[in-house]
Amino acid sequence: MIWNAFLLAIREIRRNLMRSILTMLGIIIGVAAVITMVTLGNGATAKVTAEISSLGSNLLMVRPGQRMGPGRDSSGAKSFSLEDAEAIRNGVASIVAVAPTASASVTAVFGNDNWSTTITGTNNDYFQTGNWSFAEGRQFSETELKSGKPVCVIGKTISKELFNNEDALGEKIRLGSFSCEVVGLLQSKGQSMMGSDQDDTIIMPIKTVQRRLTGNQDVRMIRISVKPDIDTDVVNRAITMLLRDRRHLSDNEKSDFSVMDTQEITNTLTGTTRVMTMLLGAVAAVSLIVGGIGIMNIMLVSVTERTREIGIRMAIGALEREVLWQFLVEAIVLSSLGGIIGIILALSASYFGSMLMGVPLIIDYAIVTLAFVFSAMVGVVFGYFPARNAARLNPIDALRHE
Amino acid sequence: MSSTNATEPALIEFSEVIKTYGKGTSEFQALKGVNFVIHEGEFVAIMGPSGSGKSTVMNTLGCLDTPTAGHYLFQGVHVESLNRDQRALLRRNYLGFVFQGFNLLARTTAIENVELPLLYRGMKRHERQTAARKALQLVGLEEWENHSPGELSGGQQQRVAIARALVTNPKVLLADEPTGNLDTARSQEIMELLSRLNRDLNITILMVTHEAEMAAYANRLIHFVDGLVEQDAYQEPKS
Numbered sequence: 147m148i149w150n151a152f153l154l155a156i157r158e159i160r161r162n163l164m165r166s167i168l169t170m171l172g173i174i175i176g177v178a179a180v181i182t183m184v185t186l187g188n189g190a191t192a193k194v195t196a197e198i199s200s201l202g203s204n205l206l207m208v209r210p211g212q213r214m215g216p217g218r219d220s221s222g223a224k225s226f227s228l229e230d231a232e233a234i235r236n237g238v239a240s241i242v243a244v245a246p247t248a249s250a251s252v253t254a255v256f257g258n259d260n261w262s263t264t265i266t267g268t269n270n271d272y273f274q275t276g277n278w279s280f281a282e283g284r285q286f287s288e289t290e291l292k293s294g295k296p297v298c299v300i301g302k303t304i305s306k307e308l309f310n311n312e313d314a315l316g317e318k319i320r321l322g323s324f325s326c327e328v329v330g331l332l333q334s335k336g337q338s339m340m341g342s343d344q345d346d347t348i349i350m351p352i353k354t355v356q357r358r359l360t361g362n363q364d365v366r367m368i369r370i371s372v373k374p375d376i377d378t379d380v381v382n383r384a385i386t387m388l389l390r391d392r393r394h395l396s397d398n399e400k401s402d403f404s405v406m407d408t409q410e411i412t413n414t415l416t417g418t419t420r421v422m423t424m425l426l427g428a429v430a431a432v433s434l435i436v437g438g439i440g441i442m443n444i445m446l447v448s449v450t451e452r453t454r455e456i457g458i459r460m461a462i463g464a465l466e467r468e469v470l471w472q473f474l475v476e477a478i479v480l481s482s483l484g485g486i487i488g489i490i491l492a493l494s495a496s497y498f499g500s501m502l503m504g505v506p507l508i509i510d511y512a513i514v515t516l517a518f519v520f521s522a523m524v525g526v527v528f529g530y531f532p533a534r535n536a537a538r539l540n541p542i543d544a545l546r547h548e
Numbered sequence: 549m550s551s552t553n554a555t556e557p558a559l560i561e562f563s564e565v566i567k568t569y570g571k572g573t574s575e576f577q578a579l580k581g582v583n584f585v586i587h588e589g590e591f592v593a594i595m596g597p598s599g600s601g602k603s604t605v606m607n608t609l610g611c612l613d614t615p616t617a618g619h620y621l622f623q624g625v626h627v628e629s630l631n632r633d634q635r636a637l638l639r640r641n642y643l644g645f646v647f648q649g650f651n652l653l654a655r656t657t658a659i660e661n662v663e664l665p666l667l668y669r670g671m672k673r674h675e676r677q678t679a680a681r682k683a684l685q686l687v688g689l690e691e692w693e694n695h696s697p698g699e700l701s702g703g704q705q706q707r708v709a710i711a712r713a714l715v716t717n718p719k720v721l722l723a724d725e726p727t728g729n730l731d732t733a734r735s736q737e738i739m740e741l742l743s744r745l746n747r748d749l750n751i752t753i754l755m756v757t758h759e760a761e762m763a764a765y766a767n768r769l770i771h772f773v774d775g776l777v778e779q780d781a782y783q784e785p786k787s
């Protein structure tokens with residue numbers, strides 16, 4: 147009987163090809179829209195999260211002044227010193243790395259090539275706080291750090307611009323009045339969230355930078371890595387207290403420095419992308435509902451014609467349940483076919499979309515299932531119930547239906 | 549009732565069948581106590597003025613509608629006490645119905661229309677097509693099996709409808725004004741077909757018609773007036 151119903155349903159689909167295609171189209175569009183939007187949204191979220199984690203996990207950044215962002219403090223707040231960094235290292239619990247930094251813009255020269263870049267003076271903790279790993283070479287030695295030797299670790303972009311990606315270890319880069327020897331090459335990290343090239347960097351012992359480039363003892367930023375699974379808020383408060391004390395601020399004075407927590411940035415950004423994903427999902431859900439209404443419309447419009455047909459079928463001896471099975475199978479076949487086409491369409495759209503947007507392809511099977519089930523349900527409900535009402539009539543009343 | 553042959557088993561028996569349409573003030577009695585007995589092999593023409601209840605009788609006979617009161621016996625079985633499915637099976641296995649308005653499935657070829665009742669009987673594809681072709685041959689439409697109703701003339705459509713009613717080898721063929729939409733030449737073709745079926749295949753036929761010319765093909769004439777049988781007589785059929 148099921149096979150018979152299947153046969154009848156296929157005939158019916160073929161006979162009403164246009165209506166069948168329109169019905170499926172509603173499902174296809176709805177399913178494809180929902181899955182594509184959610185998949186791309188998830189991909190964007192994942193990308194943002196990955197970028198944030200490349201910034202360094204559980205990272206606190208302490209800067210003089212209250213202004214956030216890459217610009218320097220405009221308040222003229224006092225800089226930090228290397229002693230401040232030592233005090234934090236010794237006085238605050240649960241931290242694993244403290245990297246004071248001082249930076250300067252320079253033009254680096256090697257042979258006939260020159261390149262404008264930023265020099266960061268710091269210590270070996272810097273590599274840990276920034277999640278940097280070495281492609282070649284080594285970190286700074288204890289003596290190089292202590293005495294401010296002219297040695298440097300370079301990023302991928304420097305290697306490319308000055309050395310054509312050839313072996314740079316042991317070579318000397320000219321930086322204005324002095325040269326420094328390349329002792330290490332960093333693994334590439336690519337673009338930062340803000341779109342700047344993170345690999346366009348030269349790192350040196352902070353004492354070298356202070357002595358030869360900035361000409362002062364200032365520390366412009368202290369990067370601090372907190373142990374994993376430790377609440378950064380607690381560490382943040384401890385650092386703030388310690389620094390306020392060292393800067394002799396009384397209780398009613400505002401801090402003249404700021405502590406930025408990457409965890410906060412992570413939360414804000416993932417929160418934003420999550421909202422975006424939900425918004426896209428909502429838009430897609432609307433299209434799914436519109437698709438559903440389309441199906442409903444087509445099904446209801448065809449009810450008059452179908453009622454007469456049901457009358458004919460019953461007049462020639464079809465049982466009520468045979469008619470119902472036929473319509474149920476037809477609705478199931480149409481909606482699942484539409485659903486499957488929609489899923490295929492969504493997956494290819496997601497694949498190309500994620501490639502185009504440069505985000506990872508993350509397929510949420512729960513959404514795929516949900517979209518499919520919803521569309522199938524709409525198809526079945528609106529395909530089946532009008533037919534059920536018709537099949538309950540006396541054959542003669544179904545035949546007389548106008 | 550006129551001469552009934554007691555040696556033949558009663559195929560159909562109507563006794564005091566009443567059909568009421570509507571409720572309350574708009575209530576209307578279309579059949580007011582109809583009695584007749586039909587025997588196997590008869591070709592019955594039903595005539596009567598418009599509104600006299602002819603179609604109502606046919607629909608009741610065809611189990612498309614249920615009587616309000618009275619008894620309808622089919623081969624001794626009380627049809628009025630059957631449930632929906634049992635009535636559907638009665639239609640499927642014993643009855644063929646030809647409507648005045650053809651009632652073919654649109655956008656469906658002649659052969660598929662004729663096959664339809666066999667599909668519900670669960671017949672195999674090959675047997676189904678053979679039977680459908682044979683039925684179409686019987687009505688002279690073997691050349692037209694792949695045409696849909698929209699591509700056929702009224703007479704051809706009516707013949708497809710007859711083929712559909714015949715394909716299951718029904719015991720009884722019920723035809724409500726089968727020639728109502730056709731010109732005289734086509735009507736005569738249909739009538740000759742029906743009387744051939746009656747004669748050669750021994751199919752019992754009940755047919756409603758307005759035209760005495762068509763009724764002349766039958767061997768019995770029942771006249772309805774105002775929801776009642778007014779006259780019921782055997783006659784020599786034209787052939």
Ligand SMILES: Nc1ncnc2c1ncn2[C@@H]1O[C@H](COP(=O)(O)OP(=O)(O)OP(=O)(O)O)[C@@H](O)[C@H]1O
Pocket residue numbers: 569570576577578596597598599600601602603604605
């Ligand atoms: N569904 C219905 N609801 C209400 N009244 C009906 C219905 N069907 C038929 N009638 C009434 O029952 C009476 C008998 O109708 P029926 O169709 O049996 O007449 P008929 O003899 O076939 O007429 P005609 O020759 O015009 O086809 C008519 O007065 C008609 O108005």
Ligand SMILES: [Mg+2]
Pocket residue numbers: 602603604
């Ligand atoms: Mg009538």
